[in-house]
Amino acid sequence: MSQTQTQSAPEAASDKAWEPKVVAFLCNWCSYAGADLAGVSRIQYPHNIRIIRVPCSGRISPAFLLRALQNGADAVLVSGCHPGDCHYISGNLAARRKFALLKELLQYTGIEPERVQFTWVSASEGGRFAAIVEKVVEQARKLGPNKKLVKNL
Amino acid sequence: MTASHEIELRLRDTAEQLLREKKVGLFLGYEKATLPFRTTPLFLTTAEGAERLVWNPFCTANLAVYLPGLFKAPADARQAKSAPPPPTVGIVLKGCDVRSVVALIQERQVPRENLVLVGIACPGVVDRRKAERALGEHQALGAGEDARGNVHAVVDDGTEVTLRREQIVADACLECRAPTPSLHDVLLGTPVEAKETDAARRRMAEFESRPLDVRWARFQEMLAKCIRCNACRQACPMCSGCKTCLLDQTRPRWIGAGTDISDVGIYHLLRAFHLAGRCTECGACARACPMGLDVRLLARKMCQEVEDLYGYRPGEATDATPVLSAFSLDDPQDFVTEP
Numbered sequence: 403m404s405q406t407q408t409q410s411a412p413e414a415a416s417d418k419a420w421e422p423k424v425v426a427f428l429c430n431w432c433s434y435a436g437a438d439l440a441g442v443s444r445i446q447y448p449h450n451i452r453i454i455r456v457p458c459s460g461r462i463s464p465a466f467l468l469r470a471l472q473n474g475a476d477a478v479l480v481s482g483c484h485p486g487d488c489h490y491i492s493g494n495l496a497a498r499r500k501f502a503l504l505k506e507l508l509q510y511t512g513i514e515p516e517r518v519q520f521t522w523v524s525a526s527e528g529g530r531f532a533a534i535v536e537k538v539v540e541q542a543r544k545l546g547p548n549k550k551l552v553k554n555l
Numbered sequence: 556m557t558a559s560h561e562i563e564l565r566l567r568d569t570a571e572q573l574l575r576e577k578k579v580g581l582f583l584g585y586e587k588a589t590l591p592f593r594t595t596p597l598f599l600t601t602a603e604g605a606e607r608l609v610w611n612p613f614c615t616a617n618l619a620v621y622l623p624g625l626f627k628a629p630a631d632a633r634q635a636k637s638a639p640p641p642p643t644v645g646i647v648l649k650g651c652d653v654r655s656v657v658a659l660i661q662e663r664q665v666p667r668e669n670l671v672l673v674g675i676a677c678p679g680v681v682d683r684r685k686a687e688r689a690l691g692e693h694q695a696l697g698a699g700e701d702a703r704g705n706v707h708a709v710v711d712d713g714t715e716v717t718l719r720r721e722q723i724v725a726d727a728c729l730e731c732r733a734p735t736p737s738l739h740d741v742l743l744g745t746p747v748e749a750k751e752t753d754a755a756r757r758r759m760a761e762f763e764s765r766p767l768d769v770r771w772a773r774f775q776e777m778l779a780k781c782i783r784c785n786a787c788r789q790a791c792p793m794c795s796g797c798k799t800c801l802l803d804q805t806r807p808r809w810i811g812a813g814t815d816i817s818d819v820g821i822y823h824l825l826r827a828f829h830l831a832g833r834c835t836e837c838g839a840c841a842r843a844c845p846m847g848l849d850v851r852l853l854a855r856k857m858c859q860e861v862e863d864l865y866g867y868r869p870g871e872a873t874d875a876t877p878v879l880s881a882f883s884l885d886d887p888q889d890f891v892t893e894p
Contacts, residue, residue: 464828465801465809468821479892485884495882499865503831503879505890506860507824507853510763512771521892533894550771553817 422476422542424451429459432483432524439528447532448539460493464504471551477517477542484522513550516541557702562743563610569741571605579645579671585614591698592683612681617839619655623664623796643669649677653736654835654870655792661873664796674736676744679728686723727838730755778819780846787850790843793833827853832861832878835870
């Protein structure tokens with residue numbers, strides 16, 4: 403949060419000071435545990451990520467992601483169990499169809515595809531989690547601040 | 556006698572018979588409106604009123620929009636026992652409207668056994684705005700159809716103007732994939748050939764070939780005109796069945812009320828997503844829009860995507876599983892991010 407607070411300072415207003423904010427929706431059973439493992443194993447990954455734990459990737463409604471973008475997230479990451487490994491048998495399979503369509507819709511209306519990303523991380527893949535966060539943050543940084551869909555009051 | 560008039564007479568007979576024999580308690584159709592190029596929905600409960608029914612190229616409304624409300628369970632489950640039994644309803648349906656009813660039956664929003672579907676093979680309805688535009692500065696006082704299907708309008712200086720049918724037919728009808736009702740109990744009119752056209756697909760591909768920022772600018776242009784009246788939602792038969800619409804929820808409030816362009820954008824995105832694999836392309840939303848926006852387009856894109864990815868078309872079979880309720884282990888997933 404200190405990033406946004408210091409942004410008003412003149413020396414921090416340059417592009418270098420801006421850091422992307424990435425909201426990550428992680429499923430409780432695989433991806434959240436994967437993130438935990440990354441932490442326990444002391445694998446370094448960017449601190450730009452804000453994790454929201456959800457029971458299952460099937461719990462995620464497109465409204466969550468759009469709200470995150472509207473409230474100023476520079477990118478959104480959604481991660482669930484690998485197909486076939488869902489704790490609730492098929493939550494991520496049902497979610498996969500929703501995600502595919504949502505991503506296509508956002509891209510169609512002109513939102514960069516890198517702003518909304520979907521992936522699978524299992525509880526044993528701490529390294530993979532760190533690598534994905536790295537990639538998503540890097541892409542968000544390259545895109546710059548999210549201006550589309552953000553609500554300016 | 557025109558083909559429409561012939562259908563109209565048979566429609567009146569059918570409705571009269573259904574109501575008289577108490578096969579239906581309510582009959583939904585169209586009646587003459589006070590303005591040209593329009594008709595008004597008609598709710599008939601007695602056989603005497605059947606003479607008021609009309610059928611002409613101005614019967615644009617999708618009457619399926621009224622069905623979910625008629626079969627809604629009471630909000631309070633304790634009242635379910637004392638609630639009156641669900642009505643039996645006869646309804647006039649064009650090809651597109653039948654697709655909506657099929658999708659509603661599929662989602663168990665309306666029971667098939669309570670419906671008598673009077674299908675009409677539809678050669679395409681008139682887009683009121685196109686007709687008004689074709690008349691230029693003249694205002695129509697009355698309109699009718701001739702034997703060849705063209706529309707005659709009497710305008711304010713007393714002259715009669717002929718409008719060619721293909722000039723003023725609605726956009727949705729130009730791309731109609733089943734003008735003849737697939738599911739029906741009674742079918743009126745001679746079956747119409749389906750027009751398989753890839754014009755919409757080509758238009759979408761052309762739009763997609765433009766850079767992201769151009770597309771975003773176009774999207775914003777459309778959003779800037781939207782006044783958030785929610786008419787597109789009200790007119791949509793697939794949108795009328797939810798117990799609490801996402802837009803009406805206040806805890807949490809998903810979409811801010813008002814016309815902030817970000818809220819309007821999220822409204823249209825969520826509505827399009829909600830219609831993914833459900834939109835039956837009747838064009839009711841575009842007709843309802845007071846700002847003349849073609850609000851069909853995003854939902855149209857979603858349905859195209861559903862068809863390409865999962866080979867599913869909404870409103871074709873009452874026993875098919877809705878596409879977002881189904882899944883398969885080998886659904887395409889090339890959109891997934893890998894490290």
